[in-house]
Amino acid sequence: MSSSRPAVRRLLTTALLTTALLAAVVLGAGTGTASAHVEVSAPGATAGTGPVTVTFTAESESAAGIAAMRTQLPPGIAPPQVTLASGPAGWVLTPTPDGFEVGGPPLPPGSDAEYAVTVAALPAGVTELAFPTVQRYADGGEDAWIEQAAPGAPEPEQPAPVLTVAPGAPAPASTASPAQATTSEAPAPTTEAAPATTPGAEVTDDGVAGGWIAGLAVLAAVALAGGLWFRRSRAGR
CATH class of the missing domain: 2.60.40.2230 (Uncharacterised protein YcnI-like PF07987, DUF1775)
Incomplete structure:
Protein backbone atom coordinates (compact mmCIF):
# COMPACT_ATOMS: atom_id res chain seq x y z
CA MET A 1 0.00 0.00 0.00
CA SER A 2 2.85 2.37 0.77
CA SER A 3 4.02 2.19 -2.85
CA SER A 4 0.84 3.96 -3.94
CA ARG A 5 1.66 7.11 -1.98
CA PRO A 6 4.00 8.69 -4.59
CA ALA A 7 1.44 8.12 -7.33
CA VAL A 8 -1.32 9.71 -5.24
CA ARG A 9 0.89 12.68 -4.45
CA ARG A 10 1.70 13.18 -8.15
CA LEU A 11 -2.02 13.01 -9.02
CA LEU A 12 -2.93 15.58 -6.40
CA THR A 13 -0.08 17.88 -7.41
CA THR A 14 -1.08 17.76 -11.08
CA ALA A 15 -4.73 18.47 -10.27
CA LEU A 16 -3.88 21.41 -8.03
CA LEU A 17 -1.47 22.95 -10.56
CA THR A 18 -4.01 22.60 -13.37
CA THR A 19 -6.70 24.20 -11.22
CA ALA A 20 -4.45 27.14 -10.34
CA LEU A 21 -3.54 27.67 -14.00
CA LEU A 22 -7.16 27.68 -15.13
CA ALA A 23 -8.08 30.07 -12.33
CA ALA A 24 -5.39 32.50 -13.47
CA VAL A 25 -6.66 32.31 -17.05
CA VAL A 26 -10.29 32.91 -16.07
CA LEU A 27 -9.44 35.78 -13.73
CA GLY A 28 -7.21 37.39 -16.36
CA ALA A 29 -9.98 37.18 -18.95
CA GLY A 30 -12.48 38.73 -16.55
CA THR A 31 -10.34 41.74 -15.68
CA GLY A 32 -9.00 42.57 -19.13
CA THR A 33 -9.38 46.02 -20.65
CA ALA A 34 -10.09 47.17 -24.18
CA SER A 35 -7.35 46.17 -26.57
CA ALA A 36 -7.28 49.35 -28.60
CA HIS A 37 -7.68 53.07 -27.99
CA PRO A 195 -21.39 47.56 -33.87
CA ALA A 196 -17.83 46.31 -33.99
CA THR A 197 -18.75 43.59 -31.50
CA THR A 198 -21.98 41.85 -32.48
CA PRO A 199 -24.41 40.34 -29.95
CA GLY A 200 -23.53 36.94 -31.31
CA ALA A 201 -19.88 37.48 -30.47
CA GLU A 202 -20.79 38.47 -26.94
CA VAL A 203 -22.81 35.31 -26.46
CA THR A 204 -19.90 33.24 -27.74
CA ASP A 205 -17.49 34.93 -25.33
CA ASP A 206 -19.84 34.28 -22.41
CA GLY A 207 -20.15 30.65 -23.41
CA VAL A 208 -16.38 30.21 -23.49
CA ALA A 209 -16.01 31.87 -20.09
CA GLY A 210 -18.76 29.62 -18.71
CA GLY A 211 -16.93 26.55 -20.02
CA TRP A 212 -13.70 27.60 -18.34
CA ILE A 213 -15.48 28.18 -15.02
CA ALA A 214 -17.28 24.84 -15.20
CA GLY A 215 -14.00 23.03 -15.95
CA LEU A 216 -12.33 24.87 -13.10
CA ALA A 217 -15.06 23.76 -10.68
CA VAL A 218 -14.73 20.10 -11.77
CA LEU A 219 -10.95 20.11 -11.33
CA ALA A 220 -11.25 21.76 -7.92
CA ALA A 221 -13.73 19.08 -6.84
CA VAL A 222 -11.38 16.33 -8.08
CA ALA A 223 -8.45 17.84 -6.20
CA LEU A 224 -10.51 18.15 -2.99
CA ALA A 225 -11.81 14.59 -3.20
CA GLY A 226 -8.31 13.25 -3.86
CA GLY A 227 -6.94 15.10 -0.88
CA LEU A 228 -9.64 13.78 1.45
CA TRP A 229 -9.10 10.22 0.22
CA PHE A 230 -5.35 10.52 0.72
CA ARG A 231 -5.75 11.79 4.28
CA ARG A 232 -8.21 9.03 5.18
CA SER A 233 -5.96 6.33 3.68
CA ARG A 234 -3.03 7.58 5.75
CA ALA A 235 -5.14 7.73 8.89
CA GLY A 236 -6.21 4.13 8.41
CA ARG A 237 -2.62 2.85 8.28
Whole structure:
Protein backbone atom coordinates (compact mmCIF):
# COMPACT_ATOMS: atom_id res chain seq x y z
CA MET A 1 0.00 0.00 0.00
CA SER A 2 2.85 2.37 0.77
CA SER A 3 4.02 2.19 -2.85
CA SER A 4 0.84 3.96 -3.94
CA ARG A 5 1.66 7.11 -1.98
CA PRO A 6 4.00 8.69 -4.59
CA ALA A 7 1.44 8.12 -7.33
CA VAL A 8 -1.32 9.71 -5.24
CA ARG A 9 0.89 12.68 -4.45
CA ARG A 10 1.70 13.18 -8.15
CA LEU A 11 -2.02 13.01 -9.02
CA LEU A 12 -2.93 15.58 -6.40
CA THR A 13 -0.08 17.88 -7.41
CA THR A 14 -1.08 17.76 -11.08
CA ALA A 15 -4.73 18.47 -10.27
CA LEU A 16 -3.88 21.41 -8.03
CA LEU A 17 -1.47 22.95 -10.56
CA THR A 18 -4.01 22.60 -13.37
CA THR A 19 -6.70 24.20 -11.22
CA ALA A 20 -4.45 27.14 -10.34
CA LEU A 21 -3.54 27.67 -14.00
CA LEU A 22 -7.16 27.68 -15.13
CA ALA A 23 -8.08 30.07 -12.33
CA ALA A 24 -5.39 32.50 -13.47
CA VAL A 25 -6.66 32.31 -17.05
CA VAL A 26 -10.29 32.91 -16.07
CA LEU A 27 -9.44 35.78 -13.73
CA GLY A 28 -7.21 37.39 -16.36
CA ALA A 29 -9.98 37.18 -18.95
CA GLY A 30 -12.48 38.73 -16.55
CA THR A 31 -10.34 41.74 -15.68
CA GLY A 32 -9.00 42.57 -19.13
CA THR A 33 -9.38 46.02 -20.65
CA ALA A 34 -10.09 47.17 -24.18
CA SER A 35 -7.35 46.17 -26.57
CA ALA A 36 -7.28 49.35 -28.60
CA HIS A 37 -7.68 53.07 -27.99
CA VAL A 38 -7.81 56.43 -29.68
CA GLU A 39 -4.96 58.60 -28.43
CA VAL A 40 -4.68 62.40 -28.68
CA SER A 41 -1.62 64.60 -28.18
CA ALA A 42 -0.45 68.18 -28.62
CA PRO A 43 3.12 68.55 -27.29
CA GLY A 44 3.78 71.93 -25.70
CA ALA A 45 0.15 73.06 -25.86
CA THR A 46 -1.02 75.59 -23.28
CA ALA A 47 -4.57 76.41 -22.25
CA GLY A 48 -5.94 79.61 -23.76
CA THR A 49 -3.45 79.71 -26.65
CA GLY A 50 -3.57 78.92 -30.36
CA PRO A 51 -3.43 77.88 -33.03
CA VAL A 52 -2.58 74.39 -31.78
CA THR A 53 -2.03 71.21 -33.78
CA VAL A 54 -3.78 68.25 -32.16
CA THR A 55 -2.79 64.78 -33.35
CA PHE A 56 -5.01 61.69 -33.16
CA THR A 57 -3.94 58.05 -33.47
CA ALA A 58 -6.64 55.37 -33.77
CA GLU A 59 -5.69 51.73 -33.46
CA SER A 60 -7.48 49.24 -35.70
CA GLU A 61 -9.15 46.20 -34.15
CA SER A 62 -11.28 45.01 -37.06
CA ALA A 63 -10.74 42.91 -40.17
CA ALA A 64 -12.03 45.89 -42.17
CA GLY A 65 -10.09 49.10 -42.73
CA ILE A 66 -10.81 52.34 -40.85
CA ALA A 67 -12.95 54.66 -43.00
CA ALA A 68 -13.75 57.64 -40.76
CA MET A 69 -13.36 59.15 -37.29
CA ARG A 70 -16.15 61.30 -35.81
CA THR A 71 -15.21 63.46 -32.81
CA GLN A 72 -17.14 65.62 -30.37
CA LEU A 73 -15.29 68.79 -29.38
CA PRO A 74 -14.94 69.81 -25.72
CA PRO A 75 -16.74 72.93 -24.46
CA GLY A 76 -14.95 76.09 -25.58
CA ILE A 77 -14.01 74.84 -29.06
CA ALA A 78 -16.50 75.35 -31.89
CA PRO A 79 -16.52 73.26 -35.10
CA PRO A 80 -15.57 76.23 -37.33
CA GLN A 81 -12.37 76.62 -35.28
CA VAL A 82 -11.03 73.24 -36.45
CA THR A 83 -9.32 72.50 -39.77
CA LEU A 84 -7.49 69.43 -41.09
CA ALA A 85 -3.70 69.67 -40.78
CA SER A 86 -2.72 66.22 -42.06
CA GLY A 87 -4.17 62.76 -42.56
CA PRO A 88 -4.35 59.69 -44.79
CA ALA A 89 -4.47 60.29 -48.55
CA GLY A 90 -7.90 61.37 -49.68
CA TRP A 91 -9.27 62.05 -46.19
CA VAL A 92 -11.13 65.31 -45.58
CA LEU A 93 -12.59 67.08 -42.56
CA THR A 94 -16.33 67.74 -42.36
CA PRO A 95 -17.75 69.87 -39.51
CA THR A 96 -20.64 68.36 -37.54
CA PRO A 97 -23.05 70.12 -35.14
CA ASP A 98 -20.91 69.22 -32.13
CA GLY A 99 -17.49 68.56 -33.64
CA PHE A 100 -16.02 67.16 -36.82
CA GLU A 101 -15.55 64.01 -38.88
CA VAL A 102 -12.35 63.05 -40.69
CA GLY A 103 -12.63 60.31 -43.28
CA GLY A 104 -12.16 59.12 -46.83
CA PRO A 105 -10.96 55.99 -48.64
CA PRO A 106 -10.75 53.08 -46.15
CA LEU A 107 -7.28 52.27 -44.89
CA PRO A 108 -5.79 48.80 -45.43
CA PRO A 109 -7.11 46.30 -42.87
CA GLY A 110 -5.08 46.43 -39.67
CA SER A 111 -3.63 49.88 -40.37
CA ASP A 112 -3.91 52.56 -37.69
CA ALA A 113 -5.39 55.94 -38.57
CA GLU A 114 -3.14 58.93 -37.86
CA TYR A 115 -4.31 62.46 -38.55
CA ALA A 116 -3.98 65.96 -37.10
CA VAL A 117 -6.26 68.96 -36.85
CA THR A 118 -5.50 72.59 -36.17
CA VAL A 119 -7.52 74.26 -33.41
CA ALA A 120 -7.69 78.05 -33.61
CA ALA A 121 -7.46 78.41 -29.82
CA LEU A 122 -7.75 76.17 -26.79
CA PRO A 123 -10.17 77.19 -24.05
CA ALA A 124 -8.61 79.12 -21.17
CA GLY A 125 -8.51 77.75 -17.65
CA VAL A 126 -8.91 74.09 -18.72
CA THR A 127 -6.02 71.60 -18.63
CA GLU A 128 -7.88 68.40 -19.58
CA LEU A 129 -9.94 68.25 -22.77
CA ALA A 130 -11.96 65.15 -23.67
CA PHE A 131 -12.58 64.29 -27.34
CA PRO A 132 -15.19 61.48 -27.45
CA THR A 133 -14.65 59.72 -30.78
CA VAL A 134 -16.51 57.11 -32.82
CA GLN A 135 -14.29 55.02 -35.08
CA ARG A 136 -16.05 53.69 -38.23
CA TYR A 137 -14.83 50.81 -40.40
CA ALA A 138 -15.38 50.05 -44.09
CA ASP A 139 -17.85 47.25 -43.26
CA GLY A 140 -20.05 49.61 -41.21
CA GLY A 141 -18.80 48.46 -37.82
CA GLU A 142 -17.99 51.05 -35.18
CA ASP A 143 -15.93 51.44 -32.01
CA ALA A 144 -17.29 54.15 -29.71
CA TRP A 145 -14.46 55.60 -27.62
CA ILE A 146 -16.74 57.95 -25.68
CA GLU A 147 -16.66 56.96 -21.99
CA GLN A 148 -15.14 59.38 -19.48
CA ALA A 149 -13.77 58.07 -16.19
CA ALA A 150 -15.07 59.49 -12.94
CA PRO A 151 -12.45 60.90 -10.52
CA GLY A 152 -10.76 58.06 -8.67
CA ALA A 153 -12.49 55.38 -10.76
CA PRO A 154 -10.67 52.85 -12.97
CA GLU A 155 -10.37 53.42 -16.70
CA PRO A 156 -13.62 52.53 -18.51
CA GLU A 157 -13.81 49.86 -21.19
CA GLN A 158 -14.19 52.38 -24.03
CA PRO A 159 -12.31 55.50 -22.80
CA ALA A 160 -12.60 58.76 -24.66
CA PRO A 161 -9.25 60.32 -25.67
CA VAL A 162 -8.24 63.08 -23.25
CA LEU A 163 -5.74 65.83 -24.05
CA THR A 164 -3.74 67.28 -21.13
CA VAL A 165 -2.26 70.74 -21.68
CA ALA A 166 -0.25 73.13 -19.56
CA PRO A 167 -2.19 75.68 -17.52
CA GLY A 168 -2.28 79.16 -18.96
CA ALA A 169 -4.15 82.36 -18.18
CA PRO A 170 -7.32 81.88 -16.10
CA ALA A 171 -10.61 81.69 -17.93
CA PRO A 172 -12.45 85.02 -18.40
CA ALA A 173 -15.46 85.76 -16.21
CA SER A 174 -17.90 85.44 -19.10
CA THR A 175 -18.62 82.00 -20.56
CA ALA A 176 -18.31 81.02 -24.20
CA SER A 177 -20.94 82.28 -26.59
CA PRO A 178 -23.77 79.91 -27.60
CA ALA A 179 -22.17 79.61 -31.05
CA GLN A 180 -19.04 78.16 -29.44
CA ALA A 181 -20.79 75.93 -26.92
CA THR A 182 -20.97 72.24 -27.74
CA THR A 183 -23.49 69.64 -26.71
CA SER A 184 -22.84 67.47 -23.68
CA GLU A 185 -23.78 64.25 -25.42
CA ALA A 186 -21.11 62.07 -26.99
CA PRO A 187 -21.33 61.37 -30.73
CA ALA A 188 -23.65 58.40 -31.13
CA PRO A 189 -22.89 55.62 -33.61
CA THR A 190 -24.97 55.79 -36.80
CA THR A 191 -28.14 53.73 -36.65
CA GLU A 192 -27.46 51.84 -39.85
CA ALA A 193 -23.95 50.79 -38.83
CA ALA A 194 -23.37 47.46 -37.15
CA PRO A 195 -21.39 47.56 -33.87
CA ALA A 196 -17.83 46.31 -33.99
CA THR A 197 -18.75 43.59 -31.50
CA THR A 198 -21.98 41.85 -32.48
CA PRO A 199 -24.41 40.34 -29.95
CA GLY A 200 -23.53 36.94 -31.31
CA ALA A 201 -19.88 37.48 -30.47
CA GLU A 202 -20.79 38.47 -26.94
CA VAL A 203 -22.81 35.31 -26.46
CA THR A 204 -19.90 33.24 -27.74
CA ASP A 205 -17.49 34.93 -25.33
CA ASP A 206 -19.84 34.28 -22.41
CA GLY A 207 -20.15 30.65 -23.41
CA VAL A 208 -16.38 30.21 -23.49
CA ALA A 209 -16.01 31.87 -20.09
CA GLY A 210 -18.76 29.62 -18.71
CA GLY A 211 -16.93 26.55 -20.02
CA TRP A 212 -13.70 27.60 -18.34
CA ILE A 213 -15.48 28.18 -15.02
CA ALA A 214 -17.28 24.84 -15.20
CA GLY A 215 -14.00 23.03 -15.95
CA LEU A 216 -12.33 24.87 -13.10
CA ALA A 217 -15.06 23.76 -10.68
CA VAL A 218 -14.73 20.10 -11.77
CA LEU A 219 -10.95 20.11 -11.33
CA ALA A 220 -11.25 21.76 -7.92
CA ALA A 221 -13.73 19.08 -6.84
CA VAL A 222 -11.38 16.33 -8.08
CA ALA A 223 -8.45 17.84 -6.20
CA LEU A 224 -10.51 18.15 -2.99
CA ALA A 225 -11.81 14.59 -3.20
CA GLY A 226 -8.31 13.25 -3.86
CA GLY A 227 -6.94 15.10 -0.88
CA LEU A 228 -9.64 13.78 1.45
CA TRP A 229 -9.10 10.22 0.22
CA PHE A 230 -5.35 10.52 0.72
CA ARG A 231 -5.75 11.79 4.28
CA ARG A 232 -8.21 9.03 5.18
CA SER A 233 -5.96 6.33 3.68
CA ARG A 234 -3.03 7.58 5.75
CA ALA A 235 -5.14 7.73 8.89
CA GLY A 236 -6.21 4.13 8.41
CA ARG A 237 -2.62 2.85 8.28
